[in-house]
Every structure is written in structure tokens, then in C-alpha cells.
Amino acid sequence: MAERREKLKRFVQEEAKAIGFDACRIARAKDMPEAAAALGEFVAKGYYGQMKWMAETLERRSSPLNLWPEARSVIMLAMNYGPEEDPRPLLKQPDRANISVYARNRDYHDVIKGKLKQMAGRFAARSGADVKVFVDTAPVMEKPIAAKAGIGWQGKHTNLVSREFGSWLFLGSIFTTEELEPDRAEKDFCGSCRACLDACPTAAFPAPYKLDARRCISYLTIEHHGVIPEEFREAMGNRIYGCDDCLAACPWNKFAQSASEMKLAARDDLKAPELSMFLGFDDAAFRKFFTGSPIKRIGRNRFVRNCLIAAGNSGHGFLAGQCRVLADDESPEVRAMAVWALARLLPQAEFAALARARPRDTDEDVRREWQREEEMLCI
Incomplete structure (x- = not known):
């Protein structure tokens, strides 16, 4: 059993790299209690605004098992979209329109979902396990799961931060009934820094x-x-x-590479x-x-x-x-x-x-x- 898990995990990591993902880690589907509590507080305080689906899908979103009870492992994948240059100087050109970096090209949902389906199909064929893919539009807490899997940690701005890619990561997930060896959660390296908090206009x-x-x-x-x-x-x-x-x-963005190759x-x-x-x-x-x-x-x-x-x-x-x-x-x-x-x-x-x-x-x-x-x- 251990040898099977090791081989399947190695297969997953190799496939992720070959298909164009920058990071691939595993989390247990059942290991999300802290995330559920944080989400409950977010909804209870009304922080979600007009996004009513946040409250409507609270129970399903609070755990991968609530979304799919048969799931045993979550394969979390990340793609770097780090910009070629700092986007903030554009704020000083008021005759120009400032569009968030992630939206300056194709819809990342389409890009990542296609890759997830391709990878999930190969994994299912190799393992014989059932799989489901999710990217942002489903009630999945990608950032907490990615943190639990060790891709990064949720920074003080609540977004995922990686020591390799800074704050510039697209996330997607493959749920599977296969039992895979989980990776260690990443530590929080924000320390006393509050640059992101102070930057919010x-x-x-x-x-x-x-x-x-x-x-x-x-x-x-x-x-x-x-x-x-x-x-x-x-x-x-x-x-x-x-x-x-x-x-x-x-500050962790200084380690992020440009996403031009992607x-x-x-x-x-x-x-x-x-x-x-x-x-x-x-x-x-x-x-x-x-x-x-x-x-x-x-x-x-x-x-x-x-x-x-x-x-x-x-x-x-x-x-x-x-x-x-x-x-x-x-x-x-x-x-x-x-x-x-x-x-x-x-x-x-x-x-x-x-x-x-x-x-x-x-x-x-x-x-x-x-x-x-x-x-x-x-x-």
C-alpha cells in the first residue's frame, strides 16, 4: 500500500510539471476544521456583501467532504501568474485604465480547468480511482486547502503566499477517492510585516x-x-x-518569476x-x-x-x-x-x-x- 501511494504521488507530481503547473501538493480531504471556522465567521459578520452564494453554500464549502463525501485526498495545483513588472505605477496615470494583473489575458478558469481535466483523466486511468476537478467557481476553499497541502500560507491579506511565487498564484484542485500521502502544511512567514494591510486603499x-x-x-x-x-x-x-x-x-514577490513562459x-x-x-x-x-x-x-x-x-x-x-x-x-x-x-x-x-x-x-x-x-x- 505504501509503495502504491508513493508511485501514484510521484506520477501526480510529474504530470503536474509536464502539463504546466508550478506547484503540486496533497492534502487529506478531512483536514479542514480551521478553515471552516474562519469561513463561518466571515459569513456571520456579513463580510460577503452581495455574494449571497457564500452564505447559501456555507455548509458545502466548509469541508471537501461536504462537497463530495467519498473524497479521500485533494490534489492542489498552482500556476504562477507573476507580472513582468510592478502594476502599481499605472495608478499614477489617471487617463489610463488599471486592470488587475490576473485579468489581462485569457480567463484563467478556462486555462486551468482544461489542464485539470487532462491531468485528472490521466490520474484516473493510472489509479482506477474516481476524480472531480474544481477551479474557483465551485464551493471549494482553495486557499486553505492549498495552505494545508503546503503550497503556501494564507497571508494577512487572506490570499495565498508562496516563498517561491509570492502572492501571484492561480489555484485548482482534483478531488479523488484515492488515498494519497499528504504533504506538510506550510508555516506562516508573514511575521510582523503588514505591508499588504497598509497598502489597501x-x-x-x-x-x-x-x-x-x-x-x-x-x-x-x-x-x-x-x-x-x-x-x-x-x-x-x-x-x-x-x-x-x-x-x-x-515582500515575498521578490522571489516570484514572470509568468510569460506559461x-x-x-x-x-x-x-x-x-x-x-x-x-x-x-x-x-x-x-x-x-x-x-x-x-x-x-x-x-x-x-x-x-x-x-x-x-x-x-x-x-x-x-x-x-x-x-x-x-x-x-x-x-x-x-x-x-x-x-x-x-x-x-x-x-x-x-x-x-x-x-x-x-x-x-x-x-x-x-x-x-x-x-x-x-x-x-x-
């Missing part, structure tokens, strides 16, 4: 190792529906999809795209430009909403013309954020004249934006 960490997603720019730009709460708009800067600040601040290098047109281009997108243009991209999943309206906040933060009056057009958009969330942007881009007298000339909007959120800006300008 919206104070989304109520304490080390705890995240209030409702304050996180990644959550706000991707998961949050409707108008962005006013208190976070200026802090968003030109971040139109996700936020890399806490990841990029991690064919996940950023598209040239997403490294520092002009904000004005995105403000002109209708639904068809949006879908065409982001074909195969994870950004496509949030839809044109939410995406343009984010771009309007970036426009309002830019200080560039030449964007006001596009914002005026979007103030008449079919989407209420787009119209509302266009009002906010216009109030910051137009001279006060010009905005006041525009506000007085406009008919009453049919949407409450949009009316509220006009009223708030008018009151602030004493119109």
Missing part, C-alpha cells in the same frame, strides 16, 4: 487575516451590483477591474489602455473586445460604471464629453456614475446649467446622485 482588512469584502475594490468592481457606495469612489482611482495593491505590496502574459492592449476607449463601449464592442477574458463576465454596464468612476477621478476634462453621453445611457448604474463623474470634470457653472436643464430621471439612484451633487454645489 479602502481599509478592507478589519484585522490581520480578515477581509471585509464589502470594502474591497476587487469586490466592488467585479461582484457589486448597482451604484458604487460614495465613500469608496475616490479611493478606487483608475482601478476599473480588480485591485492588486495588497498582492503587489507583499503563455498568460498580459495582452498588450490591456497593460495600460486608454480610459476614453472603454467609455465609448456599447454592449457589442465590449463583448467583442473582451472575448475570452474574465472581464466579459461582469457585463458592459458594470464595466462602464467602473470606468466612469475612474473618469471622475482623473481630473481630465476632455473625458466630460463621453460622460455627458453616458448620462443618457439605458443603464441606471451607468447614468448615476456619469453624474458623479460630470460633477468632478465640468466647471461648476456648466454642471449647474446641465442639472437645471435635465428632466427628472425615472431611477431613484440616478435622482439621488443629481440631488447630492446639486446640494454640494449649492445649486
